[in-house]
Amino acid sequence: METITREGLIRQLKEKGLKITPQRIAIIEALVENRLLHPGTNLIHAEARKKTKNISLSTVYATLGEFSQQGLIKSLEFDRMENRYEGDLEEHINLVCRHCGKITDYHIPPSIEPKDIARRAGFLVMDARMEYYGYCRDCTMKRKDLNVARQPKKGVA
Amino acid sequence: METITREGLIRQLKEKGLKITPQRIAIIEALVENRLLHPGTNLIHAEARKKTKNISLSTVYATLGEFSQQGLIKSLEFDRMENRYEGDLEEHINLVCRHCGKITDYHIPPSIEPKDIARRAGFLVMDARMEYYGYCRDCTMKRKDLNVARQPKKGVA
């Protein structure tokens, strides 16, 4: 499963006994079409609305939560920033631009396996999160104001 | 700066022109004394209260934010879970137990430097976050219920 596809996700839903609804189809299509963006709930909501009118935000939250709990996608949870979702389930580092919020996948060489060492230390690794925060190439170019900007989330005015 | 100390933090405050207040002293002491726990805002607030009566929660938030912005400590930001603070500023992986919330530092071998490769890819790395989620040794022992539990944060009932 290198990259998510519409049909692949639908097949997985069936395999897991989950129902195929118009809302889920729309959300799946939105996920696949925007997979490079590591889309957040609101983008998915907006895109899915274009396909089927009136998908409630609650449904998007519930569906994305269900999908990631089922392992179809992976949720990247942030503080004070909208959670994001990705289809690439292989272990990699997400490069998060603090300026524009863009997230880029960075696949590490397979030789590096600190996880195994962690396992040996008695820690049962269930999930990995490795991220670097900084500025992507585009923002580094035009980075005049070093003032860090973050998308508000928990409660910034 | 391997580990934070009361005097070291106070000295850094002075160097940076920040004022030494009873509240900050109390917060510093709470941070140092509980550094192994990667304490959250509420623990710091509770501990600081024991040293100087009536430190407002707002002050604790502001102070911990100021300290981490100044680089005295590092904030570990979570979704739906209280943010945590650590004094170990060296690059390491935080082993976060999904069950009890305990956080353990895991220092990786210095040979591993995917960050340099990321830099070469045009990404300006300002900060790193590498975490594994799973179960610590203690919880693995008595782990009968695999139902993942998380400390509520953003809005769980």
Added chain:
DNA sequence: ATCTAAACTGGAATGATTCCGAAATGGAAA
């Protein structure tokens, strides 16, 4: 002792997310 920018305070506001009860519906069985 004076003065001012910085720090503190408590309470209100924020906003992404979750919860709730009720209504709709997918899809298996009849």
Added chain:
DNA sequence: TTTCCATTTCGGAATCATTCCAGTTTAGAT
């Protein structure tokens, strides 16, 4: 194809860690 019910959807209220605000206090320099 009809029935049926567990699953899904819905909208609005609730949640709660965090931030904001406007007024008060204070550290520390002069």
